[in-house]
Amino acid sequence: MTDPRELVSLLETLCPMFLLVDQNGCIQQAGPTLQKLRPDLQLVGQGFLDVFELIRPRTVTTIPALMSMARAKLHLKFHDEPRTALKGLVAPLPHSGGAVINLSFGISILDAVRDYALTSADFSGTDLAIELLYLVEAKSAAMEASRSLNLRLQGAMLAAEEQAYTDTLTGLKNRRAMDHVLAHMISANSAFALMHLDLDFFKSVNDRLGHAAGDFVLQQAARIMLEETRDNDTVARVGGDEFVIVFKGLTREDTLEAIAGRLIQRLNEPMLFQNQKCSVSASIGTALSTQFQVLKAADILHAADLALYQAKRDGRSCHRLYSTLTNARP
Incomplete structure (x- = not known):
């Protein structure tokens, strides 16, 4: 059997937004990125359903029902503000009765990066979210460069028009x-x-x-x-x-x-x-x-x-x- 500490270390590397919960839904371990979302709240020791509100499936209201949701996608939010939207996947641990719940931001990633000042270090190296962040950053840089170029072109066009209507010797109109x-x-x-x-x-x-x-x-x-x-x-x-x-x-x-x-x-x-x-x-x-x-x-x-x-x-x-x-x- 894998040593629990090795399991936690592995999860922190591969799934920095994981939760390790026991059979009663009490959080035993929390990934570093997930903890970063609530720096003033010690997640370990909290009840999963006390921290998160399950949006879908709506039928899941108890821990046993949650534990039975293996391979099913969860949609949830924090109870407190900011109520960041999250997606989750439950992976039961066969011998302990607990589970690993891996969370991600889904389409809310851009809001999350803004709200929590996240960087690439807060995600798994293979997470496609990193690619998305790079694409967004590249697009923002390209748009800014485009705006700057447009302003320069407009300035050059206005200067050219002004020159076309100006007598160069006297500065009067021509x-x-x-x-x-x-x-x-x-x-x-x-x-x-x-x-x-x-x-x-x-x-x-x-x-x-x-x-x-x-x-x-x-x-x-x-x-x-x-x-x-x-x-x-x-x-x-x-x-x-x-x-x-x-x-x-x-x-x-x-x-x-x-x-x-x-x-x-x-x-x-x-x-x-x-x-x-x-x-x-x-x-x-x-x-x-x-x-x-x-x-x-x-x-x-x-x-x-x-x-x-x-x-x-x-x-x-x-x-x-x-x-x-x-x-x-x-």
Whole structure:
């Protein structure tokens, strides 16, 4: 006959969630993992049915009935919290009248690992639960890696979209962005004003001081336009020294005249680049979306161009409204 101590050692190795009970259902030995589930309760000496509630088979309510359940699967839970669900198998010991009851978590293993901080050391080395834990861990790691990759891809996509709509020299919107804004406002039937601004004498700055000075002037002009407009307005560089400002919801001509006046005044002030004065001015033409019965982007852009050309013909460094032109056709 196997020495009882050898039997217990064998069971601890192969079945770390075993219970050794006597013929009266009193727990004689408990596997280390099972004891870990109830660290404050000494399982040895407790009655099996005092610790566990049998869920199935429902007909088993006594120890003799339990002992007769050889090879039948048991479904049980702890009486106290947390009421972890367990599965069991009874193996009677022929000479002692007792039995070995081997327990497992079944599909509750993930909850158990979380609730009791179990590790691979708490299971038999051949237990398929270990494989499941590794698969879950691998899946979690893969999902986390996937989420991280998706976030990076989204960030890269947003950065690429932002770059596609941005003028790299000035940081303003570009023509593509302006076209997108105009299409959106027109489709939404929003009222707006479109201001076309051209820097006068910019070519002479480039010719006299070089392209670095010209780039500096464009950057300073962009800064001034941003400072004189609102956050929900769109300032775009649409050509070498040409800019378009779209004023959302603003169609008051007196207000637009005042904004254009401030822009002209500030852009007329000489800019210093490496101790050299860079002198430009600004000619501006403005058209209103409300001047058109059927509005198209090309039409309002053309109207603002006509007003701009009139400002240049009138001596530059001034602002003209399309509505004041004698050949205006709203």
